[in-house]
Amino acid sequence: MNPSGRGIATGRIWSRLVQIAFLAAVLVLWSLATTVWGVSRILLPNPVNVWHQLIDVVSSGAFIPDLRVTLGELAAAFAISMSLGVSLGYLISRSRYLIRVFEPLLAAIYSIPIILFLPLYVLLLGLGPDSKIALGATISFFPIVLSTIAGFGYVDRTLVTAARSMGASNLQMFRHVLVPAALPVVLAGLRMGFTVALLSVIASETIASFAGLGHHIVDLAENMDTARMFAYIVFVIAIVAFLNAVVSTLEGRARWR
Amino acid sequence: MAVARTDAPRLAVPAAAGLRDRLLRHPGIARLGVVILLFIGWEIAARFFLDRDFISPPSIVLMSLGDLFGTPGVPSALWLTLYEIAIAFVLSVIIGAAVGLAVGLNRFAHQSFMPIVLLLYGIPQITILPIFVLVFGIGAASKIAFGVSHGMFPIMIAVAAGVQKIEQVLFVSARSMGASRWQLLRYVIFPHAIPSFFTGMRLGMSGVLLGVLLAELYVSTAGIGYFTSIFTENFDPTKLIGLVSMLAVIAIALNEIVRRAELHYARWRD
Numbered sequence: 238m239n240p241s242g243r244g245i246a247t248g249r250i251w252s253r254l255v256q257i258a259f260l261a262a263v264l265v266l267w268s269l270a271t272t273v274w275g276v277s278r279i280l281l282p283n284p285v286n287v288w289h290q291l292i293d294v295v296s297s298g299a300f301i302p303d304l305r306v307t308l309g310e311l312a313a314a315f316a317i318s319m320s321l322g323v324s325l326g327y328l329i330s331r332s333r334y335l336i337r338v339f340e341p342l343l344a345a346i347y348s349i350p351i352i353l354f355l356p357l358y359v360l361l362l363g364l365g366p367d368s369k370i371a372l373g374a375t376i377s378f379f380p381i382v383l384s385t386i387a388g389f390g391y392v393d394r395t396l397v398t399a400a401r402s403m404g405a406s407n408l409q410m411f412r413h414v415l416v417p418a419a420l421p422v423v424l425a426g427l428r429m430g431f432t433v434a435l436l437s438v439i440a441s442e443t444i445a446s447f448a449g450l451g452h453h454i455v456d457l458a459e460n461m462d463t464a465r466m467f468a469y470i471v472f473v474i475a476i477v478a479f480l481n482a483v484v485s486t487l488e489g490r491a492r493w494r
Numbered sequence: 495m496a497v498a499r500t501d502a503p504r505l506a507v508p509a510a511a512g513l514r515d516r517l518l519r520h521p522g523i524a525r526l527g528v529v530i531l532l533f534i535g536w537e538i539a540a541r542f543f544l545d546r547d548f549i550s551p552p553s554i555v556l557m558s559l560g561d562l563f564g565t566p567g568v569p570s571a572l573w574l575t576l577y578e579i580a581i582a583f584v585l586s587v588i589i590g591a592a593v594g595l596a597v598g599l600n601r602f603a604h605q606s607f608m609p610i611v612l613l614l615y616g617i618p619q620i621t622i623l624p625i626f627v628l629v630f631g632i633g634a635a636s637k638i639a640f641g642v643s644h645g646m647f648p649i650m651i652a653v654a655a656g657v658q659k660i661e662q663v664l665f666v667s668a669r670s671m672g673a674s675r676w677q678l679l680r681y682v683i684f685p686h687a688i689p690s691f692f693t694g695m696r697l698g699m700s701g702v703l704l705g706v707l708l709a710e711l712y713v714s715t716a717g718i719g720y721f722t723s724i725f726t727e728n729f730d731p732t733k734l735i736g737l738v739s740m741l742a743v744i745a746i747a748l749n750e751i752v753r754r755a756e757l758h759y760a761r762w763r764d
Binding site: 249250252255256259265279280335337338339342345348349350352354356357358359360361389436439440443444445451454455457458463466467470474477478 | 516518521523524528529548549601602605606607609616617620621622623624625627628629650700703706707708711712714719723725726729731733734738739741742745746749
């Protein structure tokens with residue numbers, strides 16, 4: 238509420254301090270809970286222990302097979318949903334009528350928690366990577382197709398008319414009017430699709446599978462190896478954050494061009 | 495001349511083109527047609543081309559719903575899931591609205607805690623699902639807790655954003671008219687926060703559904719997850735599809751209720 242610039246600046250420093258204090262308090266409470274209050278090691282491992290395990294997880298390289306499985310499933314799922322989503326979305330976007338028929342339908346299906354399909358996919362495709370790929374592709378198809386429709390279907394009419402009246406061919410229209418106008422929306426959809434594909438692959442590994450990052454966490458949980466499980470969770474969260482950051486950067490680059 | 499040319503075919507519409515014309519004017523009918531075609535395709539594929547151990551045609555799924563509800567434990571598992579969703583939703587709304595108001599009303603609190611809320615919201619929560627089950631057990635508690643952890647953040651963020659958008663003029667004029675703190679909350683903040691509150695509830699409901707269903711599917715020794723794994727192991731696609739469809743119906747109905755509520759209150763604002 239302080240209107241002066243200096244007040245806002247000091248406010249910012251204070252809120253940084255509050256954030257640091259908050260994180261420190263969480264860590265202190267965590268270690269107090271494990272050392273002094275005697276919370277069971279199985280429920281809450283000691284933070285120092287978790288840190289050692291995390292170093293071990295990263296340095297031993299034992300995560301590589303699981304990471305490879307997860308990334309393979311993710312790549313296949315995203316390749317399917319990207320090619321289907323963008324091409325179907327583009328075809329639908331070419332007609333106002335098709336947009337009005339399909340867009341509400343796709344949006345309605347997207348609002349169902351599609352994770353419900355997982356048991357059906359497991360029955361159809363087994364516990365291996367195929368069911369994870371199918372689920373990841375299904376879930377990520379929707380944001381991609383919907384944003385492709387939104388991107389190509391709602392290009393400013395005056396742009397299209399202007400290009401036509403200047404005698405643009407269909408190809409020129411596509412290359413110089415439609416794609417530049419639609420690209421930011423489509424790229425945002427692809428980024429979202431990538432994120433949900435990654436999360437649903439990990440989710441389906443967690444629920445039913447033999448391999449992958451999600452499955453490894455469950456394995457550690459079932460063996461009550463909680464310290465290593467915490468470490469592995471931190472590791473997986475870091476990988477997810479890293480992949481999302483890479484995709485966001487790629488999106489930003491592509492948008493600039 | 496050009497006008498006459500575009501008008502001519504419309505005048506000459508023969509009776510046979512009536513259906514086409516109607517479809518063109520009402521995309522909803524065509525949409526329904528697409529859904530029916532999809533179901534017919536599924537029916538034909540399942541009846542004649544695919545292995546019945548792995549997939550069932552929709553007609554048989556529908557006819558066997560009675561069987562499904564006759565399976566001991568299935569109705570109570572469905573009820574329990576509905577109960578978990580309800581409790582998780584109520585808790586998410588309470589926690590989300592309280593934290594959202596607290597963080598949204600105070601600039602300093604917003605600056606300090608909003609980044610933490612966003613950071614927590616950004617964590618891929620599926621990775622910590624095993625911790626929830628470890629701590630809260632395989633019963634309803636872990637599912638409710640996981641639903642709340644998915645549902646509360648969108649509500650917090652929407653409510654905080656909605657409260658922040660309230661114009662300062664309103665606060666100043668209410669205060670200059672001598673409004674107390676409570677009156678400010680009751681007559682300025684609440685009415686203006688309602689649309690974003692309902693937006694938050696819609697997003698929160700999809701979060702709660704996702705969280706509860708993830709946890710239900712993950713725990714394979716009780717509840718829905720027990721039956722999905724049993725039906726899968728027994729190659730009983732009829733019951734599996736039936737059960738999944740029932741859950742989808744629950745999800746669609748709940749989503750629709752909060753979506754309608756949001757639409758209603760968004761209109762009320764203007």
